[in-house]
Amino acid sequence: MKFLKASCCALAMATALALSSPVKAEDWSLAKAAEPFKGETINVIFLDRPGYRAIIKLLPQFEKETGIKVNYEIVPYENTREKEVLNFSSQGDLTVALVDLVWVGEFAENGWIVPVDHFTSDPSITDPKLDLKGFFPLLLDAFGTWGGTVYGLPFDNYSGLLFYNKCMLKDAGFDKPPATWDELLKTYAPKLTNKEKGTYAYVLQSRRGETQSADSFMRFLWPFGGSLLNKEFKSNLSSKESLDGLNFRQALAPYMPPGYVSFDHAEAVNALAQGQAAMLTEWSAFYSTLTDPKTSKIGDCLAVAPEPAGAAGRLPALGGFSLAVASQAPEEQQKAAWLFIQWATSDAIAKDYVEAGGVSGRTKVYEDPEIKAKYQFVEPLVQSWQKGVAVFRPRFPAWPAISEIIGEWGSKMQLGEVSVEQGAKEIGSRMEDVLQKEGYYDGKKKLLQ
Structure with a gap:
């Protein structure tokens, strides 16, 4: 199953939930719904990324209106899943779960997060304007849905985009970005690389x-x-197509900065921001970093386009998170958390969230003429979410173990410690061992979700 589309189950549920509340919109308010929960504190983990800094800027608005305190801890992404799993396993204090799209299966199957319909059945705490159909269907399905059940609402949503320095491209004789990966490698890369100038x-x-x-x-x-x-x-990693892609990645190495194999997002974004690199494929969430004069020198030279197409077409990355209610929390805190999640992902604050540096999962905000005119990333972002995006990472509970295997051997490939073919075989065999132990080959677990 190569592409993830919004499932019929998720869409049907979204429709039902959107219409389930009998409360009229004019009779419901966040402040009124929160009255029983004034003084409650809810706990959530945030990442040190633009989307979280954006919601933090807006938190005083929520806390003033509801009387609910949001206690957040900023944790590196690499430590977040482990920290949350330990908290859930020990019946800790997390009230809101931050759920990466590749964690939703694990969190749902272990009962760590509460289905949304548990709360939408209570009109006193569910905004009649919630409108789950107002999210991009792809995002609601990928980030918040498991086995046809909605568990969380999309938050901090990403699409892979091509960010580029149009001034550097112009100086090299190009008036537009590469449309294909092949074009980037063979035509653009040689003219845009000058190792003497760095x-x-x-x-x-x-x-x-x-x-x-x-x-x-x-x-x-x-x-x-x-x-x-x-x-x-x-494993499909030894197929011609997979090897073509991985060998292509190796072919790009001479046209990238030294040490790029050790670059995380911050270092890669900084390479474009400081004029060291002319092009970068990166998540849409980093647009605000690249447009911030405090962190970026690129200024008006910044431009944004869809990721280049390969032999199989234009298939940009999909990434992001949902916010879900943690099942371990006491009932009153769960309800307070549900109010926070609705607010943080709502149409009502979507424009403020985008202008603060976040990327909303709501469709309506990207129809706003001011937003479309102000933010270059909107058009390629919406295009990728409307047409469907390849889900690079399987959404099953075994992904974290497989990710560690890929992290080790994928790095060895790039560093030349093993060949692409050898690395692909190592990852494939180790990955199948994990899936065998997890029960994916004996019918104990569903193969595809």
Whole structure:
């Protein structure tokens, strides 16, 4: 199953939930709904990324209106899943779960998060304007839905985009960005790379860990027709298409800054921001970083386009999170958390959220003429979410273990410690061992979700 589309189940549920509340919109308010929960404190983990800094800016508005305190801890992404799992396993104090799209299966199957319909059945705490159909269907399905049940609402949503320095491209004789990966490598890269001046055509975040597995390794499978797994859930990494993509990644290395294999998002974004690299494929959420004069020198030279197309077409990355209510929390805190999640992902604050640096999962905000005119990322972002996006990372509970394998051997490939072919075989065999132990080959677990 190569592409993730919004499932019929999720859409049907979204429709039912959107219409389930008998309360009239004019009779419901966030302040009134929150009255029983004044003084409650809810706990949530945030990341040190633009979307979270944006919601933090807006938090005083929620706390003033509701009397509910939001206690947040900023944690590196690499430590977030482990920290949350330990908290859930020990019946800790988290009230709101931050759920990466590849964690939703694990969190749902372990009963750590509460289905949304548990709360939408209570009109006193559910905004009649919630409108789940107002989210991009792809996002609601990918980030918040498991087995046809909605668990969380999309928050901090990403699409892979091509950010580029149009001034550097113009100086090299180009009046538009490359449309294909092949064009980027063969035509653009040689003219945009000057090692004596320390300038390079392209930069790829590749640090060992989830950055290597999700942002580097997987990015070059789908556009070339490859995939991590075949329909039997066996490794597909030794297929011609997968090897074509991984070998292409190796071919880009001479046109990237030295040490790029150790670059995380911050270093890769900074390479474009400081004029070291001319092009970067990165999540839409980093647009605010690249347009901030405090962190970026690129200024008016910044431009945004869809990711280049490969032999299999234009298949940009999809990433993001949902916010879900933690089942371990006491009932009153769960209800307070549900009010916060609705507010944080609502149409009502979507424009303020985008203007503060976040990327909303709501469709309506991107129809706003001011937003469309002000933010270059809107058009390619909406295009990718409307047409469907390849899900690079399988959404099953075994992903974290597989990610570690890819992180190790994918890095070895880039560093030349093993060949692409050898690395693909190592990842494939180790990945199948994990899936075998997890019960995916004996019918204990569903193969595809």
